[in-house]
Amino acid sequence: MASPFLTQDFHVRWSTLDPIHIQADIGQALQAAEAAINRVSEQDRGKMNFDSVVLGLDEATRPLNESWGLVTHLDSLCNSPSLREAHHAMLPQVSSFFAKIPLNDHLWDLLETYSKTQEARDLPPVKKRALDETMESFRQAGADLPPDKKKRLEELESELSQTTQKYSENVLDSTNAWELIITDPARLQGLPQSAIDAARADAAAKGLGTPEEPQYRFTLKAPSMIPVMEYAEDENLRRTVWEGTTNIGRSEKWDNTQLVWKILRLRHEKAQLLGKKDFADLVLQQRMAKNGATALAFIENLHAKIASAFQRETIQLQEYKADHAAQTPDLLQPWEVAFWSERQRKTEYDFDEEELRPYFPLNQVLKGMFDLAEKVFDLRITQRPTIFVPVGQPSTASTRSTQEGPVEVWHPEVKFYEVHNEKNVHIGSFYADWHPRDSKRGGAWMNYLHMGAPPYGERDRRLHLGLICGNMTPPVDGKAALLTHDEVCTVFHEFGHLLHQLCGNVEIPSLNGVSVYWDFVELPSQIMENFCWERESLDLFARHHETGEAIPAKLFKKVIAAKNYRSASDIMRQLSFGKLDLELHIRHATTEGADLDQLSRQIVGDYLMPLKTENPSMARRFGHLFSSPVGYAAGYYSYKWAEVLDADAFTRFQKEGVLNNKVGRDFREKILSKGNSEDPAKLFRDFMGRDPEPMALLVRAGLG
Template sequence: MNSNTHPFHNPARLVDWSTLTTGNITSDIQAALAEAQAEIDAICEVSPQEATFENTFLALEAAGETLSRAWGRVDHLTSVQDSEALREAHRAMLPKVTEYSSRIPLNAKLWAALKSFAEKPEAAALTGVQKRYFDETLADFKQAGADLPDEKKTRLEELNQELAQKTKSYSDNVLDSTNAYELLIDDESRLAGLPDSAKAAARQSAKSKGHGTDEEPVWRFTLQAPSFLPVLKYAADSNLRKTIYDEAALIGYKEKWDNSELICEILKLRQEKAELLGKKNFADQVLQRRMAKSGENALAFTDDLFLKCKDAFATEFDELESFVADQTGQPKDRLEPWDISYWSEKLRLSKYDFDDEALRPYFPIDGVLNGMFRIAERVFGLRIQNHEGPENSWHPDVKLYDLYDAEGELLGYFYADWHPREEKRGGAWMNYLDTGAPLADGGRSPHVGLITGNMTEPVDGKPALLLHQEVETVFHEFGHLLHHLLGRVDIKSLNGVNVAWDFVELPSQIMENWCWNRESLDQFARHYETGEPIPQDLFEKMVAARNFQSASFMMRQLSLGKMDLELHVNPEHYLEGDLDAKIRESLAGYLANLKTTPKSLVRRFGHLFSSPVGYAAGYYSYKWAEVLDADAFTRFEKEGIFSEEAGRAFRECILSKGNSEDPAKLFKDFMGRDPDPQALLKRCGLM
């Protein structure tokens, strides 16, 4: 199809994003759907006698490529360039795209064509990546309901449609309620304790909205993380902290954006879908082919880590309450939720004389990115450079890069979009736009990916100066990106991040380790004005403080994973009554006892409810993969953090392999043994 007529179809690896206008979405997606359906119909017509791997399984792999590319671009734009017109176009096409994709495994003729080849001797003779794709495809179809009777298939299609619509509404509510709030402060004395960087950002935000003058300045705070988190951590004014905390707690909860009913509806739909597919609950349905295998196993993993850190968690919180009593001269008492970050930071300062803000000048974002690229080049044998020529991205702030193998082969391109905008959803994420494949001449077409975040913005002519935690996030998302760009799997759908969900965080989380080593930090942590590295005494304080309240952080992550699993293992318990109270009940021991009971973040927990599956019943996988990454990094610690041998082995055994082999085998190939579950506890100082 002509890319001038249908710009979203454009097969160019680097599309001109200015041509991807909202007005083209309906016609482009309709045309792509028609093409995709014709490709599926052609497979359905293959007779049993004529069935081969090429005209059944590989034809299925190729079907819908135009649709996948076009819809991927539309979906991406809804995340970074939201508008009412874009939403309307996306919502109009979402049911049709969902219908197409959900019907594939429910298409009896298609399933028959695949099975007709599967029963042949040629199928039994498949090896390597073809065998993996064959097995995974059959498993995908069975898990998605291919063997269901017709009436159940019809209901399953309806469920998939409803889930797509309701999770999109949930996501929109989170974004809209985040953007609907602003707090304007015209009394600078209320900002006591806030770092200069946070005040400057708030002043710049106010100016951008026409608030205040140089003579009568105003400071503007929003519910974007870089804006409100410094208030909770540093503002001496407890009422200010309470105000912003209370508003953040209402994201996805107040007025027309209340997600409470949507959560119940989504849980009901997911449970019905699981039962329709022969599983006891949604967790068992989605985890059956992940490393955990079942909701029960994932809960056991979570509860085991809980038992190993609960005593340390209790000790840490008792220490914090005692510290507050000592500092205020008041009797020891429970804390308010909006006071925890503030007093935790005070306690950390008293114990380690270390302030996160002291590191900001050493982390200008361009320096962080350049240093990260140099580390990846050295460890994994790569070359990364700015893309030359027109970039034509979706926003002027977006940068485009080329990634080469050290020997000169172009492996891919990637976009980076780091700062918050009102039309951009919160958080940080990686996604892929195109997946490369072998070419007839023996080469490979390049991959295309993107990394995005909502990091501290440049202020007052200074570069964007990041917190160390933000630096870790940048490295984390870059790890996901490398997983995609370094994939060398000949079948696209098995490439890169298309792996078991509880394995996908290994490549991202292992990258964070290079943010803590003196040798690696010296590659990029340089003062934005003087070029000096982090002073040794400041570095030592940073490392000493690394495991400050590590049990509390561990418990917070475990509590989120536990909540997720409980909602999807026992959904009937949460469908009526006080949702927050029931969640608190299920998290007994996981949460600190506070003076004011905080609301659950379930109504703004996009990981769980912003897409039909996403991280639902899978949030535990962050900790699961953290066990893997803590253990895997011990090889770099032994062989050298810049060890080319270890880096090439990780690239070869993990990053290049995607889902071409079982993840447990890939880990064992790299480490020479199964994972050591104690590695994470050791790294966190909990044993």
């Protein structure tokens, strides 16, 4: 197919997306976008209106955004040398193009001129917000700068894109480069059978071992690594895996140390160029927190409230280990913390996380989650048949949303779903890709390939096209993939993001879906996690994979009793990430040359459990902060900020009914559908009838 990355097919024809087309296609998309931008900026000032200015600007870059989105999507899920090479070749040009848009004098003059017209002053609230947000984003990107500073800003954006991409690749490559092959089954003592089976299957897939003499392969991907750290009785095995994790982004060939300093320096220079004290103040202007000082105060205030509980939990774990190992209490090694924590939980609550796994087969979890979406939010989710076609092979799959037949996917494991509302209107579709692969980056995420919007003027409804991805426990030997409860919470979390996107019903695409302030974007995702702890909602999907029975009452009581086990430690871990993030961007962005590990310990010392062996800095593998030019940089506090909101908001469900359709519809209509069309604080008040209760998070965690 000619120019496959430029096609506007709703169902993406993945088999045509050969990396050899990327440079030509993206080059063509860049030319088309530049021509479209020029048409917007050169329009007759006497005839300009909201549609030709604000919507015109959005529409000018939409095809490029969608084409480049396919490239970055494949880079995350189907990484290969040829794709990486093509991505690298075009990344500077794409970054430079987007950096130049707000620096275009004619475009900025158009916006300023239009903003002073009577029509602009009389715009209805949503359109007025779209204009204001657009102009503010232009200012933050340098629209008011003199020519020499604009030129430097372009250079900074290009450098940041390339440096953060290299950082991301170092994390992926160093993760994939590590493996541990075990030939002696005795070393696996204590590991759940599910982890042993997965390690054996992984080794066999690599051609290692035989049925008579199996071998066991462990990697640094979460489903492989976590069971080792929590259950393996062989301390040397746990230590080896821990050492492997500490070398992600740190080993010589893939060392991210200097990249971290470079990224911080570039961001700081960008902020100062734009008249801000630091990068936190720059990016938080359009966040609920507004500035770095407010975000840092939020982190530090929460720290102060849970510090004593955190210290108490630390001492209790040290004493527990001492009692059971017949030793005097002492500091733990980092490879001992998860192991002894899991043992302590089992002792105190007679609860082992593995007891829940049989009740969470992935397909049943997904079906139950979709049933919940129908009951609570009036959404109907149906699976479409899919087909995987290798790149370059002919395909007869459907390409249009209204077309029958199978939908192409980028890997045989990927599923495709359609979403309809209560009026049976098709509002969007999404792909789901749940298991780890070497070509796939770690973690879990949601994204979109097409931004949808309701009908507007002569424009028909534009369907959302989203995706959710993760690295969950894979199926073994053809059996069901059985998830941990933590993995179930992650699935629900990403589904919450997806619902936020799919339910977006704002006529202005730039204000729709998840295009909201980043310290608000986690509210819909985190509120969904609450349904993983309620009996009424659990019964929709938590069913034993062999018997179909629900979680027994006795086991459920143990789950709830153990829910807040070491909750202060869990919160403190997240606060440490937020503290490190903000301090690096506010106070240490120019401390280049300092010892990164020593500085990190200095910053978050009071937030970490004291250990015999210090962990190297998380900064070298902290993709949220350093894998893109902005991402969650100076914004990791958002998780806890939004958790205060979700803990409070979910109390409405608890009071009025966990599966109460009225509350669910309220949440959909007042939060999910609104995107960034109104101030997020107002959206929260519209749903709850009041401002957030600051103590809600601590109360839920058993600390308030």
